[in-house]
Amino acid sequence: MGDYSVAFVDSAAKEFRSLPIDIKHRVGLAIESLHDNPLPSAVRKLSGHKRLYRIRVGQYRIVYEIHTQEELIRVTRIRHRREAYR
Numbered sequence: 001m002g003d004y005s006v007a008f009v010d011s012a013a014k015e016f017r018s019l020p021i022d023i024k025h026r027v028g029l030a031i032e033s034l035h036d037n038p039l040p041s042a043v044r045k046l047s048g049h050k051r052l053y054r055i056r057v058g059q060y061r062i063v064y065e066i067h068t069q070e071e072l073i074r075v076t077r078i079r080h081r082r083e084a085y086r
Helices: 010-017 021-033
Strands: 005-008 052-057 060-067 072-080
Touching: 005 010, 010 021, 010 072, 021 052, 021 060
Parallel strands: 005 072
Antiparallel strands: 052 060, 060 072
């Protein structure tokens, strides 16, 4: 896998900023790791979507799209698992 760049949609960036500081640190590390490996072993593909994947960080879910042509990962949601799929 290549060296992917990571971008946030505006709403995901806002969700990231509003996380508690300890969770923000763990989520940040998980997102950083996607640069080198956009499909870590714990990834799950969201059914019904062509490019949406999610990874777990404790009680939080990071939902993202992989654009292989552009080598881009676009983070679309960062939410507590209760609200992640609404």
